[in-house]
Amino acid sequence: MSETIPSLLLKNGRLIDAAQALDGKFDIFLVDGKVSKIGIGLEVAADRTLDLEGLWVLPGAIDLHVHLREPGYEYKETILSGAQAAVAGGFTSIACMANTMPINDNAAVTRFILEQARAAPAKVLPIAAITRAMQGEVLVEMGDLVAAGAVAFSDDGKTVPDSKLLRHALEYASLFGKPLLCHCQDNALFADGVIHEGMIAAQHGLAGIPALAEEIDIARTIMLAEYLKVPVHICHLSTRGGIALVRQGKARGVRVTAEATPHHLFLSEEAVVDLACGETLDEDLKPAMLCYNTNSKMSPPLRTAADVAALRQALADGTIDAIATDHAPHEATEKAVEYDLAPFGVVGLETALALALRLVREGVLTPLQLVARMSQTPAAILGLNDRGSLATGMAADLTIVDPECEWVVDPEKFYSKARNTPFTGWRLQGRVVRTIVDGRVVFSL
Amino acid sequence: MGFRRKDLLGTRDLSADEIRTLLESAESFKEIAERPLKKVPALRGKTVVNLFFEPSTRTRTSFEIAAKRLSADAVNISASTSSVVKGESLLDTVDNLQAMAPDIIVVRHKSVGAAHLIAGHIGASVVNAGDGANEHPTQALLDLLTISAHKKLGPGLRVAIIGDIAHSRVARSNIWALTTLGITVRVCAPPTMLPRGLENIKGVEVCRRPEEALDGVDVVMMLRIQLERQDRLLFPSLRDYAAIFGLNRRRLALARPDAIVMHPGPMNRGVEITSDVADSEQAVILSQVSNGVALRMAVLFLLGGQGHE
Numbered sequence: 001m002s003e004t005i006p007s008l009l010l011k012n013g014r015l016i017d018a019a020q021a022l023d024g025k026f027d028i029f030l031v032d033g034k035v036s037k038i039g040i041g042l043e044v045a046a047d048r049t050l051d052l053e054g055l056w057v058l059p060g061a062i063d064l065h066v067h068l069r070e071p072g073y074e075y076k077e078t079i080l081s082g083a084q085a086a087v088a089g090g091f092t093s094i095a096c097m098a099n100t101m102p103i104n105d106n107a108a109v110t111r112f113i114l115e116q117a118r119a120a121p122a123k124v125l126p127i128a129a130i131t132r133a134m135q136g137e138v139l140v141e142m143g144d145l146v147a148a149g150a151v152a153f154s155d156d157g158k159t160v161p162d163s164k165l166l167r168h169a170l171e172y173a174s175l176f177g178k179p180l181l182c183h184c185q186d187n188a189l190f191a192d193g194v195i196h197e198g199m200i201a202a203q204h205g206l207a208g209i210p211a212l213a214e215e216i217d218i219a220r221t222i223m224l225a226e227y228l229k230v231p232v233h234i235c236h237l238s239t240r241g242g243i244a245l246v247r248q249g250k251a252r253g254v255r256v257t258a259e260a261t262p263h264h265l266f267l268s269e270e271a272v273v274d275l276a277c278g279e280t281l282d283e284d285l286k287p288a289m290l291c292y293n294t295n296s297k298m299s300p301p302l303r304t305a306a307d308v309a310a311l312r313q314a315l316a317d318g319t320i321d322a323i324a325t326d327h328a329p330h331e332a333t334e335k336a337v338e339y340d341l342a343p344f345g346v347v348g349l350e351t352a353l354a355l356a357l358r359l360v361r362e363g364v365l366t367p368l369q370l371v372a373r374m375s376q377t378p379a380a381i382l383g384l385n386d387r388g389s390l391a392t393g394m395a396a397d398l399t400i401v402d403p404e405c406e407w408v409v410d411p412e413k414f415y416s417k418a419r420n421t422p423f424t425g426w427r428l429q430g431r432v433v434r435t436i437v438d439g440r441v442v443f444s445l
Numbered sequence: 446m447g448f449r450r451k452d453l454l455g456t457r458d459l460s461a462d463e464i465r466t467l468l469e470s471a472e473s474f475k476e477i478a479e480r481p482l483k484k485v486p487a488l489r490g491k492t493v494v495n496l497f498f499e500p501s502t503r504t505r506t507s508f509e510i511a512a513k514r515l516s517a518d519a520v521n522i523s524a525s526t527s528s529v530v531k532g533e534s535l536l537d538t539v540d541n542l543q544a545m546a547p548d549i550i551v552v553r554h555k556s557v558g559a560a561h562l563i564a565g566h567i568g569a570s571v572v573n574a575g576d577g578a579n580e581h582p583t584q585a586l587l588d589l590l591t592i593s594a595h596k597k598l599g600p601g602l603r604v605a606i607i608g609d610i611a612h613s614r615v616a617r618s619n620i621w622a623l624t625t626l627g628i629t630v631r632v633c634a635p636p637t638m639l640p641r642g643l644e645n646i647k648g649v650e651v652c653r654r655p656e657e658a659l660d661g662v663d664v665v666m667m668l669r670i671q672l673e674r675q676d677r678l679l680f681p682s683l684r685d686y687a688a689i690f691g692l693n694r695r696r697l698a699l700a701r702p703d704a705i706v707m708h709p710g711p712m713n714r715g716v717e718i719t720s721d722v723a724d725s726e727q728a729v730i731l732s733q734v735s736n737g738v739a740l741r742m743a744v745l746f747l748l749g750g751q752g753h754e
Contacts, residue, residue: 197641199645333534339556339558
């Protein structure tokens with residue numbers, strides 16, 4: 001990039017950086033797309049100066065788990081619209097899953113994604129499939145994909161049922177230091193389930209997905225990583241049992257990391273029959289149908305209130321390393337169908353940070369922990385050394401938040417092409433006001 | 446007092462008063478079946494659409510007869526003859542129907558919540574005639590009507606429901622309606638067909654064996670076992686199922702001597718119920734069918750005939 005980036009001085013903000021254990025009022029100077037200096041009362045000649053009094057300045061949030069739908073499903077989302085949603089939600093880097101059409105299982109698709117991403121305001125990190133066509137039969141050409149720019153491997157949405165193949169995938173990926181992001185699910189136990197196998201399923205006759213379907217596969221995955229002494233990342237933990245397995249694995253020294261989504265941290269199976277889930281929704285925005293609203297349908301499903309509490313505890317104590325959205329855009333008519341016919345998934349990019357700020361408000365996380373779970377650790381999991389912190393020399397990827405700003409979730413105002421959020425009408429406090437990528441302001445409220 | 450709803454989607458959220466209103470109204474419609482001219486003008490000029498996405502003979506016929514006896518115009522649409530097979534969405538299908546200004550739509554669909562989806566989308570009244578394994582409210586209400594001819598509905602009464610509870614909308618609607626009236630419900634199924642957590646519902650007792658469920662009950666409801674469940678590994682064979690869970694004379698003797706035997710139909714004779722029990726004095730299975738018409742007349746009348754516009 002030959003074009004010069006104007007230097008930017010951000011004054012008087014509250015800088016919160018987990019990597020440096022920094023939380024206080026500092027100025028930060030961004031030059032040539034990198035963090036140049038942090039200090040109190042910095043006197044530097046900047047091309048532009050912004051006074052951020054009362055605002056929080058965070059290392060840009062990094063989402064380990066989004067679906068951008070391009071190529072193939074551009075009517076749901078494109079790389080551009082997804083990246084716009086990302087920066088509006090404070091994410092400066094997003095790792096996109098491989099289940100596009102064609103599937104990102106070869107270097108040509110990876111290169112296409114990166115080419116499209118050149119026009120995108122956020123940094124787009126392609127995740128390649130683990131197996132060809134995600135069929136669970138043959139490994140992708142990992143070396144070629146890494147060379148093309150793949151940051152990790154995942155057959156997300158599916159598991160790799162063949163344990164020997166999963167073993168070889170873990171072994172081979174370790175050659176490149178790239179993690180496998182595992183969507184853990186025993187297909188036979190998952191069967192034709194649509195919601196958590198619990199009280200709501202029992203009472204409403206909806207086919208259940210037992211917690212066991214997830215936990216059995218998490219156990220298998222962790223056991224493989226332990227045996228092979230390689231790292232593995234578990235996608236979207238949703239159950240107490242899954243948390244226990246990760247916790248025990250970590251205690252034994254297994255290199256296992258895990259993520260949780262905002263929806264699993266805020267909603268329980270109750271949302272299937274009452275999407276409001278105890279929240280007082282904005283009257284004008286409240287969905288007409290709160291019972292059997294298909295925006296309560298995702299995989300893994302919303303679990304019990306006890307699971308929600310356990311996820312929050314695990315997020316606080318570090319068993320869960322990262323908040324990831326599993327941003328899964330679907331077109332409106334695809335979700336406006338019978339509950340069992342609706343696709344799994346909800347969007348998350350534009351609500352995640354505000355919900356995480358609510359976890360801070362509720363005392364679940366400290367501001368430093370929030371930064372750790374949304375920036376520092378996701379960067380570490382993907383092995384990205386140039387981001388996840390505001391230390392000198394790091395990429396100037398920043399999220400600026402007004403912690404007091406009150407707003408209501410209105411999907412019509414999303415940058416994402418999709419509207420399938422379970423949080424419509426929620427009143428949130430804390431909002432992204434500016435997002436900076438490589439020293440450039442890419443989003444302003 | 447009365448019944449003021451746009452739709453009847455389930456028994457789950459019906460109050461005891463609403464249930465009684467429906468049953469009283471149904472009681473008054475029973476007599477019409479005995480007249481030489483089986484017709485009243487209550488819903489003259491109203492259009493009732495039976496929108497059935499699942500095959501059904503008896504429920505659809507029952508609704509059709511109920512509508513016609515109320516002088517409504519009844520139209521039957523089954524999925525095989527509609528545009529659904531062409532890939533049209535449910536809401537598009539319903540929008541097209543709505544454009545023809547029906548007053549009441551009776552819906553049967555394999556998906557849980559389909560009737561709710563439709564009801565939330567259109568102005569016509571919607572009657573749920575079965576949504577997946579969720580609810581089949583008119584079946585439960587006609588069952589109550591049938592029981593009430595023999596027993597007093599209320600606390601002290603004990604009802605056993607035996608069969609594939611997990612996949613049964615009849616079981617769920619009966620559980621809600623019966624427990625709302627303070628009636629104790631015992632459910633019994635092979636563990637593979639018993640959803641986890643039912644025992645947490647107030648008024649519901651879960652029994653492992655039919656002998657336990659039948660002991661001293663006033664009402665026995667047998668559910669139809671569906672053959673396709675066998676393919677899904679939920680039980681080894683019909684023979685095995687019949688041996689352990691089938692209702693026969695010997696097992697029925699465990700219930701109160703004046704217990705009545707019910708079945709929502711269609712029956713698999715020799716599987717969930719033996720022929721001698723199905724044809725016995727204690728069986729009220731055909732009364733259920735007769736009462737179905739009266740109960741559905743009451744439902745259509747209360748939704749379409751008065752109050753709600």
